[in-house]
Amino acid sequence: MLPWFESLYAQLISRYLSKKLHHGLLFSGAKGIGKYSLALALSNTLLCKQPSSQGPCEQCQSCRLRLAGNHPDFHILESEKQLGVDKIREGIAKLAGTAQMGGNKVLLLPQADSMTEAAANALLKTLEEPTNNTFLILITDRINKLMPTILSRCEKHALPLPSVSDSLNYLTRNGVEEASESLLAAYGHAPLRVEEALRGEDELTYRTFVEGMQALLAGDVDSQPYTLANKWQDNASQVASWCQKMAHDDYVKLQQPRDYSRYKASIEAVKTLQHAGVNKSMVLFGLLKQFQH
Ligand SMILES: [Zn+2]
Known part of the structure; x- marks a missing residue:
């Protein structure tokens, strides 16, 4: 887990383990701070058959399927441009039945703000009355583009920028030798953007x-x-x-x-x-x- 999300991640897992995690979560924050990694890690925990406070076990059948990239109850909805109503309906349909693995079903929207208005309306119903054992995780770096009705039905987490020292430590550990405060500032203090730009x-x-x-x-x-x-x-x-x-x-x-x-x-x-x-x-x-x- 990215060091700056460790405590939030631990807190979300602990709430899940005590059955207090909301079924609709929204992670918002700047591009390049690792919202997607956090959402994936949480999804992995939600899908695991024997999760602990450390996260998924990585050994159960569910974890093995997920590691192989074909867990039948894990769905990611994304689209190059706009996320239309058909795509959302398709995703919701997959949540309708019982989970194939008998555990949770997770639907992840990496760019929730790309939903059209019709798509957002289609998703609303599922957010209001979710099917059993269903979790929806929405991610956005443009929260103001999301409909207020969507916002009001999610548990919102506004993720802050990591501190300069956390970011520099992270970059240095990941082989970015020229990591500096000014380089970080050039990419909006978002360490993953620095990494991506230097690798691209x-x-x-x-x-x-x-x-x-x-x-x-x-x-x-x-x-x-x-x-x-x-x-x-x-x-x-x-x-x-x-x-x-x-x-x-x-x-x-x-x-x-x-x-x-x-x-x-x-x-x-x-x-x-x-x-x-x-x-x-x-x-x-x-x-x-x-x-x-
Ligand atoms: Zn597991």
Whole structure:
């Protein structure tokens, strides 16, 4: 278990063991803090035939099926884009009968906020009158996109960001040698986002961004605003918010008006980039020009 969720996890298990766990749980919080890992671990415990306060036994038939990836009473509902009503109905139908393994049935929604309104309405009934031995675990990083009726029928857990020291320990232990507070801040203090970004090969990493910006500031001919804006346009929002952070940190350090106007320009760019259909490369070009000497 992720160290920062250990006590919550223990508390949820203990409530389950004393039959006091709510059947509808909602984990909300920032992207990249490990909500999904927590939900999976809890699901594993709920499915286990002989769970203890430590979690699942990993040995019973139920655990073995789950470890093999084909537990008949465990269902994950996700979709690339929106989670439609058909998919929800399909998931609910699977909860209708008795559990095939004779234990609990668990339905996990890793991105509950992607439900359409019709889908959410279809799920409501199950949240209100769940079938026996059923647990629904909803996860979201955009809780304001969930319908109030859904929220009111779940036991809500707002998961905070892990502390800087917990995050840095975690990253160092997982082989991220350059783990630092500023790297962590570049990814919204979400340690799993740092890990993912450094492992992913295609996505623009913070390190590449910093190198590009240093080259831009140094006047490198291969790192002109136009080139960088084209190269980074698919990650435009991320780049603009990194520019904002960079300008902010520089301003705090050096108190130069130049950094303040860069900071303000970055905030504007972040806002502009929220609109659909905007020319991202153009917006970035305008912003990066401000970072030229
Ligand atoms: Zn077990």
